[in-house]
Amino acid sequence: MPDMLQTIHHAAIICSDYPTSRAFYVETLGLAVIAEHYREARQSYKLDLALPGGGQIELFSFPDAPPRPSRPEAQGLRHLAFTVSDVAECKTALEAKGIAVEPIRVDEYTGRRFTFFADPDGLPLELYEG
Template sequence: MSNGLQGIHHVALICADYVRSRAFYVDVLGLAVIAEHHRAARDSWKLDLALPDGGQLELFSFPHPPPRPSRPEAQGLRHLAFRVEALEPFIAHLAQHGVACEPIRVDEYTGRRFTFFADPDDLPLELYETR
């Protein structure tokens, strides 16, 4: 269907500490800033980040956001997965920044390797190997 869904345009995240989360997604994960705006009426930041495949990640801050109820099986977004060519180099990069990854697992259906780590708000993030 040519008028149907074509992919994910963006994923939006709300963070507890904007400065800390901005540093994590830009400096640690290496996402490029597209735009950054402070919305004074909402006392809120909105940061648009570019993903290498053309998608975007939107990072929002709001005063006193409620915490995520549980990890990772709460209703709603379970986790956000990033494609990487190889796990080990990116795991090493994260470790240099003090970010721990879970042991590497293998997807029982695809045979692909993956691991989980967390952002500064304990949002579960996944690295999914594509090679």
């Protein structure tokens, strides 16, 4: 598939509590809102959020969406990783906002620092030093 895939455009996340997840991604993580729509027929919100590198997160709410197992290592999406310039600085900033962040580790293959935290639904999010 040469030249077919260029980059990741977006990651879609279904949340259990829209106001809580919206506040987390917009206020805590600081992502900019591109568009927000309430879809009456589905009783669902769709929030498009901009990532600084050009990618997006689509945040959805659906009534009675079933939980998705993430631990132990379930099949499917394992985690969503964000590149940051300084993992320790970002860890400190998240902890100052009351977010639990795992200890910083070093990738044994790349030598880069990384850590994990979770969104309000327990989706594992990674900070990876670029």
